[in-house]
Amino acid sequence: MPTKPTVSVVVPVYNALPYLTELLDSLAAQDIEAGSLHVVAVDDGSTDGSADALDDYCRRHDHFSVIHQTNSRRPGRPRNVGLRASESTYVFFADADDRLAPQCLRRLVTCAEEQGSDVVIPKMVPLAGRGFPTAVYEKTLLDADLVTAFRTLFPQKLYRRSLLTAHDIWFPEGIRLDDGNFNAQVYVHAKRISILSDYDYYFLRARKDGRHLSRTERDPVSYTASVVKLLEIVREHVKDPVMVDQVVLDLYRRKCLHEYDPRRFSLYDAAIQDAWIAVHKSLVERFISEDLERRLESPFRERSYFIRRGDRAGLLESSRHETAPVVTATVTRAAWAGGDLEVAVTTSVRGRLGLPRQLICQLLRRDGDGGSAFPITRQAEETRDAGQPARYEGVLPHRSIQALFAGTYDVHVVSVSGQERLSGRACWGEGVAVPRERAGLRIHATRNGQVSVKKTVEADLDLRAVLGRVAGTLGWRH
Numbered sequence: 001m002p003t004k005p006t007v008s009v010v011v012p013v014y015n016a017l018p019y020l021t022e023l024l025d026s027l028a029a030q031d032i033e034a035g036s037l038h039v040v041a042v043d044d045g046s047t048d049g050s051a052d053a054l055d056d057y058c059r060r061h062d063h064f065s066v067i068h069q070t071n072s073r074r075p076g077r078p079r080n081v082g083l084r085a086s087e088s089t090y091v092f093f094a095d096a097d098d099r100l101a102p103q104c105l106r107r108l109v110t111c112a113e114e115q116g117s118d119v120v121i122p123k124m125v126p127l128a129g130r131g132f133p134t135a136v137y138e139k140t141l142l143d144a145d146l147v148t149a150f151r152t153l154f155p156q157k158l159y160r161r162s163l164l165t166a167h168d169i170w171f172p173e174g175i176r177l178d179d180g181n182f183n184a185q186v187y188v189h190a191k192r193i194s195i196l197s198d199y200d201y202y203f204l205r206a207r208k209d210g211r212h213l214s215r216t217e218r219d220p221v222s223y224t225a226s227v228v229k230l231l232e233i234v235r236e237h238v239k240d241p242v243m244v245d246q247v248v249l250d251l252y253r254r255k256c257l258h259e260y261d262p263r264r265f266s267l268y269d270a271a272i273q274d275a276w277i278a279v280h281k282s283l284v285e286r287f288i289s290e291d292l293e294r295r296l297e298s299p300f301r302e303r304s305y306f307i308r309r310g311d312r313a314g315l316l317e318s319s320r321h322e323t324a325p326v327v328t329a330t331v332t333r334a335a336w337a338g339g340d341l342e343v344a345v346t347t348s349v350r351g352r353l354g355l356p357r358q359l360i361c362q363l364l365r366r367d368g369d370g371g372s373a374f375p376i377t378r379q380a381e382e383t384r385d386a387g388q389p390a391r392y393e394g395v396l397p398h399r400s401i402q403a404l405f406a407g408t409y410d411v412h413v414v415s416v417s418g419q420e421r422l423s424g425r426a427c428w429g430e431g432v433a434v435p436r437e438r439a440g441l442r443i444h445a446t447r448n449g450q451v452s453v454k455k456t457v458e459a460d461l462d463l464r465a466v467l468g469r470v471a472g473t474l475g476w477r478h
Helices: 019-028 050-060 076-084 104-115 161-166 178-189 220-237 241-255 270-287 300-308 312-323 398-403 458-474
Strands: 007-013 037-044 064-069 090-093 119-122 124-127 158-160 193-196 202-205 327-337 340-349 358-365 371-378 390-396 407-417 420-428 441-445 451-455
Touching (some): 007 019, 007 076, 007 104, 019 037, 037 050, 037 076, 064 076, 104 119, 104 158, 104 193, 158 161, 161 178, 178 220, 220 270, 241 270, 327 407, 340 358, 358 390, 371 407, 420 451
Parallel strands (some): 007 037, 037 064, 119 193, 124 202, 327 420
Antiparallel strands (some): 090 158, 119 158, 327 340, 340 390, 358 371, 371 390, 407 420, 407 451, 441 451
């Protein structure tokens, strides 16, 4: 091995067969310059033959090495052991059941060298049904902001070692969200964070046997303590208060409020439910003001409302409406007016004699990352008998359309009134004309008749073209 290779890949390993060989083969196949790569595998007390497989691989590849240790139950310690045992300009953390594309490391290092990036985030692709939000990987950003960077806390990234050394950054050992805490420290100190989406760099696997090294049962107190640490890091080191609010709110939504998904939360016994609510109530009192809470989308806003009040009964009732919505909504008209989309919706509510004056028409991205919303108002001239539907109209403005990430969105109609949440998927009215695609927005009905919207990447190009034409008309030059 050279005295200082360009990049070290650290791999924590625990009972990773049969996937381990695939990962090691993908590392051996990297097209990075010979002598530039050092692989450090740390066997965390494997009992399935992974240790022998690592030893055999190291005998056949002189740029691979292995360290054996007793089991630590979490990946933080083996990652730190591998980090200490390596010497390189950059370090990359891989998991033993994933794999890298052949050009992955060379491309990441090239970006870091050319752009001066302290962190390079590769596009990740799911393997074997592994689901995770992918919006952050859809566009290459050579200088990503913190809000975008914090949307990916996976450790599978390229890090500049001098940044880790300068700020004494290590993985916390023996706790949940060790990778999140590590990345939070890196992000707040990095001078430049780059995201590359031009290539399928890294393939992330879902283990059918559930044996990920990081997968253990979550305790409400210890897990939430790890989230609090994340939020403390952001508050302490990020100077822009607007940026702090955006990052904190997004972490709260992803790391706390997802716990209340009815498919999960309803299965807990009352004591566990109360434990989650209590620790999150404490977190809300420290970090989430009511003004900040109001920025949340439905159903996260409603969940937070009841958590703040420690109201388990209200939270469970609100969750019931998430799975059994009481609103029936039908789109009866959708038409373009310039760059805006005008929408008319006929709505009724089960079990209610009256309807709110205003509802919200909400576009929710299917992977749970991003969306848009606009008010729809009941028409005043319409007389309505009890139990009969009412007509609402509203406009999705051009600026909101352009702000949408590329992807597929489902359309909901939502109302929040006091402690009551009313919501339902919007259906497409029979015989209603579908407007043509415009501004990269394509509207269609799903197989079961519900409204779906697809935003294409070309919309961003359309906006730039429009701005270019405007600038040319006014005589501006780039």
